[in-house]
Amino acid sequence: MAKKVKLTRPELKRYRDQLTRFERYLPMLKLKQQQLQIAVRDIARQRKAAQQALDVARGQFEPYQAVLADVAGVNVEQLAEPDEVRTGRANIAGVNIPVFEDISFPQAQYSLFATPAWVDRALLDLRQVSRRESELEIVKQQYSTLQDELTKISQRVNLFEKVKIPEAREAIRLIRIKLGDEMAAGVCRAKIAKAKIAATSGLQDWEEQA
DSSP, X not given: OOSOOOOSHHHHHHHHHHHHHHHHHHHHHHHHHHHHHHHHHHHHHHHHHHXXXXXXXXXXXXXXXXXXXXXXTOOHHHHTSOSEEEEEEEEXXXXXEXXXXXXXXXXXXXXXXXXXXXXXXXXXXXXXXXXXXXXXXXXXXXXXXXXXXXXXXXXXXXXXXIIIHHHHHHHHHHHHHHHXXXXXXXXXXXXXXXXXHHHHHHHHHHHHHO
């Protein structure tokens, strides 16, 4: 063991109490670990799906990329920048994570007569790219938050399983051995003392008879 154990009865009680707490708490930690593992796998799938949706959106906008500079008086890229990304909160396995709710864009104001018809479509497609990027960013935050918590819980599970519980059990074993030896030694001393008393008593009886 890493630290020296005091081989006393108070220490035996202390380690027994510790072991009881560790063994009661460990199943709860393992349950949370399992819940987080499931959640992380689910969010990982959502992250992959969000990335694929973003790739599709970018592909749809790609044909317009080269001709945006030809549109006078309309900054499509600026109009596709979000005004606000609204998020909420959700709780998974006791962990609060952000949740994407909605996104808003600035009002598009430009002449419908002086602007090519494809600009409307290009703006809608680029805004879809922005939406998908925001959704992906939120999912990445979810994954990072849950993964960090899973790492912490896994470390605590390992600490309990591989360090704390074995240490407590070993300390209890050593203290029991020491206390058992002391008890055996005490019994032995008692027998010796009893034998001496008996021998002394027998000698006194013999002397009185003589």
